[in-house]
Amino acid sequence: MTEYKKGDRVVVEIDEIDADKLKENYDLDIYNNQVLGKLEDFQPAQEKIKMTVEEKKEFDDLGDMTPHLVLDMINTDDYPNLYRRIFVRKDSIHMQAELAKALEHPELIEVVKPKHEFKAGDLVKFDDGIKGIVLNIDDSDFNLEILVFFEDGVSKWVGKEELTFIKNGAIDWGD
Numbered sequence: 001m002t003e004y005k006k007g008d009r010v011v012v013e014i015d016e017i018d019a020d021k022l023k024e025n026y027d028l029d030i031y032n033n034q035v036l037g038k039l040e041d042f043q044p045a046q047e048k049i050k051m052t053v054e055e056k057k058e059f060d061d062l063g064d065m066t067p068h069l070v071l072d073m074i075n076t077d078d079y080p081n082l083y084r085r086i087f088v089r090k091d092s093i094h095m096q097a098e099l100a101k102a103l104e105h106p107e108l109i110e111v112v113k114p115k116h117e118f119k120a121g122d123l124v125k126f127d128d129g130i131k132g133i134v135l136n137i138d139d140s141d142f143n144l145e146i147l148v149f150f151e152d153g154v155s156k157w158v159g160k161e162e163l164t165f166i167k168n169g170a171i172d173w174g175d
Contacts, residue, residue: 049108049110050112053111055081056111059106061079067100067103070099070100071086071099
């Protein structure tokens with residue numbers, strides 16, 4: 001049996017039904033139910049792993065370690081953003097698996113930059129089952145951390161000193 005390496009070109013012969021499916025889902029030229037391409041052309045693209053700028057910096061600091069060692073290394077003092085991402089959330093098992101995937105395929109990481117203004121209203125709601133925190137803008141004792149949501153689902157914990165309140169409860173991110 002012939003072994004193929006990544007990047008080798010192959011001709012694949014397929015039946016009519018599979019040819020129609022491939023035409024729908026992939027940009028391939030199919031001639032007489034034969035396709036010329038690379039093996040990786042026939043695999044669906046892997047989903048990107050979205051991280052905030054801070055999470056990516058912490059991830060890069062971990063270097064080249066095994067997933068087990070990385071999970072042992074991440075703590076609230078040294079890696080607070082990654083800690084919240086993989087241990088605090090309701091779907092922490094999924095997030096830990098995603099981190100292991102990121103260690104194996106760092107090219108899948110997509111850094112998501114936050115927008116500059118977030119509408120928070122009177123209540124910040126958490127999507128991972130934790131109850132929301134009521135914002136009281138006039139309270140001078142406001143030193144809690146709150147979770148700010150970004151449009152694509154990536155979130156970041158922030159403190160009062162990082163926020164500027166503008167226009168009726170909107171939050172301006174001071175980059």
